[in-house]
Amino acid sequence: MNLHFIAIGGSAMHALAIALHDKSYQITGSDDAIYGTSKAALENKGLLPEKMGWFPEKITTGLDAVILGMHAREDNPELLRAKELGIKVYSYPEFLFEQAKQKTRVVIAGSHGKTTITSMILHVMQYHEKEVDFMVGAPLEGFDNMVHLTEENDFIVIEGDEYLSSAIDRRPKFHLYEPNIAFLSGIAWDHINVFPSYDNYVQQFEKFVSSIVNGGILVYNEEDPEVKRIAEETSNPIRKHAYHTPEYHVQDEMCILDTPEGELPLEIFGKHNLNNLAGAKWICQHMGIDEDDFYEAIATFKGAAKRLEKIAETSSAVIFKDFAHSPSKVKATTAAVKEQFPDRKVIACLELHTYSSLNAQFLKQYENALDFADEALVFYSPEAVSQKKLEKVSAEVISDAFQKEGLRVFTDPAELKQSLEATDLSNSALLLMSSGNYGGLDLDEVKTWI
Known part of the structure; x- marks a missing residue:
C-alpha cells in the first residue's frame, strides 16, 4: 500500500x-x-x-x-x-484496527496505568519468546519501536487511549478497537477540555466495555468502585475476571511480592504498580502464559520509560522522574515513593502542565494529592495558562487546592532550579512529576546534585 x-x-x-x-x-x-x-x-x-x-x-x-x-x-x-x-482518510486508531481485524485484540484501558500494564505484558511475552503485535505509548527496554505489526502473529496488544482520534473523528480512540480481551484499570476524571463532566467521562468507559466482542473477556480492577459498577452492570454478554492488589511488603527499600511459591523481589514498587501487576497477570494467562512463568518474567521488569524511572542514585539519595500529572497519579506515585523509602525525606516536585491541571475549576481535584511528600513544590507557567486561553491561576489558588502545609509554588524556571539545587538531598528521595520539562530543567544536570 x-x-x-x-x-x-x-x-x-x-x-x-x-x-x-x-x-x-x-x-x-x-x-x-x-x-x-x-x-x-x-x-x-x-x-x-x-x-x-x-x-x-x-x-x-x-x-x-x-x-x-x-x-x-x-x-x-x-x-x-x-x-x-x-x-480514503483514516484516523490513527481506525487504521490500527484495519491492521488488527484478523487478530485477537487485547486492549488495555483506564485513566491510569495503561502504559505500565501494556509494557508489563509485552515484557513477559518477550521474556518467554512469544511473538505478538503491539502498540504501546512509551519506549520500552528491548523494543526498537512502540508499534509492531506483522501478518502472522495471532495477538495484538493495544494501549487503549480515551482521547480523541483526530480533528475530524471525535470518537475516543479506544472505542474503535473492538477488543476480544479488554482491560480496565481505573477511572479518574481527566481531559476536561474534551469531557466536560465526570459523568460524560465515565460514559466513554461504559461504551468501551460495550464494544467488547460478544463472548469476549473483561479483566477489571474491583478496587475501583466505578470500574466495578460498569463491569457488573454491563449487558454485554462477556466473561469477567476481577483482580485486586496482591499481598506484598517492603523490606530494606525493596518491594517484595508474596506469591504461592514464596517471596519474589521486584524491580518496581508501589501499591499502584502491584495492582497493575495483578491485572497484567490475568491478561498474560489469557494469552497462554501460566502463573509461574509470569512471575519468573515480571521479576525482571524495570518499568516503562518515565514511569517512576530512576535517573540517579547514591547510597544516601535517589531521584525519580515520572509522567504523573493527574491528581490520582500524583497521589499514587508520591505514596509509592514514601512507602518504598519510609525513612527518607520525600521531596515531590510537580509541574502543572496539561489543560486539565491548569484549569482553575479542576485544580480542586488535587486536594491531598501531595500529602505523602515531606516537602512539596509545584511549578506552572503563566504563559502556558495564557496560551491555553484559561482563566489565570495564582499561587494562592494552587495552595488552596492542594491543601498541603508548606507547599511552595514557582512560576520562574530559574527560581525552581535554584531552589532544588540548594536543597539538601542527603537521606532523601526526589520525585520529579511532569508531562513537560519544568520550563527547560536539564535532567542531566539534576543527576549531578546528589
Whole structure:
C-alpha cells in the first residue's frame, strides 16, 4: 500500500509509520515540526520529510489512503486535498484496527496505568519468546519501536487511549478497537477540555466495555468502585475476571511480592504498580502464559520509560522522574515513593502542565494529592495558562487546592532550579512529576546534585 501520514512526527504516528515501513508499505509524510526521538527515528528509516510544512501536491491519486494525526487541524491543506480527490482518510486508531481485524485484540484501558500494564505484558511475552503485535505509548527496554505489526502473529496488544482520534473523528480512540480481551484499570476524571463532566467521562468507559466482542473477556480492577459498577452492570454478554492488589511488603527499600511459591523481589514498587501487576497477570494467562512463568518474567521488569524511572542514585539519595500529572497519579506515585523509602525525606516536585491541571475549576481535584511528600513544590507557567486561553491561576489558588502545609509554588524556571539545587538531598528521595520539562530543567544536570 501507498500511505501518506499527515502529522507524521507525533509520538504514536511516527511509530506506526515505521511499523508499516517495516512491513514494506510505501510511506510518505508531512508535519510542521518534528523533534527529538521522533525526528531521529524517522530519519534513520529514511522517512523524515525533506521540508517542514504542508504540501497538498504530495496528495495524489496514487495513494491508497491517508492517515491523519491528532495534531493536524480540520483545515489542513493536505487533508482538504485528500477529500477533494476522494482518497480514503483514516484516523490513527481506525487504521490500527484495519491492521488488527484478523487478530485477537487485547486492549488495555483506564485513566491510569495503561502504559505500565501494556509494557508489563509485552515484557513477559518477550521474556518467554512469544511473538505478538503491539502498540504501546512509551519506549520500552528491548523494543526498537512502540508499534509492531506483522501478518502472522495471532495477538495484538493495544494501549487503549480515551482521547480523541483526530480533528475530524471525535470518537475516543479506544472505542474503535473492538477488543476480544479488554482491560480496565481505573477511572479518574481527566481531559476536561474534551469531557466536560465526570459523568460524560465515565460514559466513554461504559461504551468501551460495550464494544467488547460478544463472548469476549473483561479483566477489571474491583478496587475501583466505578470500574466495578460498569463491569457488573454491563449487558454485554462477556466473561469477567476481577483482580485486586496482591499481598506484598517492603523490606530494606525493596518491594517484595508474596506469591504461592514464596517471596519474589521486584524491580518496581508501589501499591499502584502491584495492582497493575495483578491485572497484567490475568491478561498474560489469557494469552497462554501460566502463573509461574509470569512471575519468573515480571521479576525482571524495570518499568516503562518515565514511569517512576530512576535517573540517579547514591547510597544516601535517589531521584525519580515520572509522567504523573493527574491528581490520582500524583497521589499514587508520591505514596509509592514514601512507602518504598519510609525513612527518607520525600521531596515531590510537580509541574502543572496539561489543560486539565491548569484549569482553575479542576485544580480542586488535587486536594491531598501531595500529602505523602515531606516537602512539596509545584511549578506552572503563566504563559502556558495564557496560551491555553484559561482563566489565570495564582499561587494562592494552587495552595488552596492542594491543601498541603508548606507547599511552595514557582512560576520562574530559574527560581525552581535554584531552589532544588540548594536543597539538601542527603537521606532523601526526589520525585520529579511532569508531562513537560519544568520550563527547560536539564535532567542531566539534576543527576549531578546528589
